[in-house]
Amino acid sequence: MPANSPTPDEETIDQVTGAWWVYQLRRGHRFSTDDVVAGWTAGSKRPDARRLIDLGAGIGSVGLMTLHFMDPEATTVFVEAQATSHALCRKSIEHNQLQHRVELRLGDLRDESLTPESGRYDLVTGSPPYMPVAKGVISPHPQRAACRAELRGNVFDYCTTAARLMKADGTFVMVHSARDPRPEQAITAAGLVLNERRDIVFRAGQSPTIAVFTCSFSGDRHDADPLVLREYDGTWAPDRLMLRRSMGFMD
DSSP: OOOOOGGGGEEEEESSSSSOOEEEEEEOOOOOOHHHHHHHHHHHOOOOOOEEEEEEEESSSHHHHHHHHTTTTTTEEEEEHHHHHHEEEEEEEHHHHTTEEEEOOOOOOOOOOTTTEEHHHHHHOOOOOOGGGGGGGSSSHHHHHHHBOOTTTHHHHHHHHHHEEEEEEEEEEEHHHHOHHHHHHHHHHHOOOOEEEEEEEEEEOOOOOEEEEESSSOOOOOOOOOOBOOOSSBBBBBBHHHHHTHHHHOO
């Protein structure tokens, strides 16, 4: 077994859509609400996309949830630099028998030689890490560290790479901290237009902690109403139930 491959007793296999599952580490990075809202937004905005790419794909959760909304002929590329996450993703793609639709590339998203096909993608997705290296404690767990801290690029790098890869009428969707001003700065710096920001409220009455940003090369900005995931009493809100149904889960 390769050194970066987890042993089976460290893994769980968990459902991300009605039909597809992902392998993830029991004590490592695991997919979250951030991934769900990014995948749902991307899939809802561009269900017509035929060529997709997910930057910093991790274990593949955002990419798979986005692909869930596409027609069967749509294909996608997953770019990931962290070896353990890449290995888990490969195992998931094989488990779901999606080798004909998903291409995996191991490497840094900032390396243009890894993705030389500029201007070719209908839909680009990304979930950049939120934490600057200088502003937090880096996890000793290498997989967690890579997902949370900006060890291989930040939101500016994601936006720059997305803009290079998108078709003229392409769309870029990413999830990031709602409290960080950099996502909107990075979108502008990359020559993109922020068409929609949607804040995500984890519990009614609380401030949003994450937001999903939808961008293109043109158009105007029209922000969407926040998604509220839990009611004041902690029960699932209608938006949370809607997300589950859209991913193919039955209530």
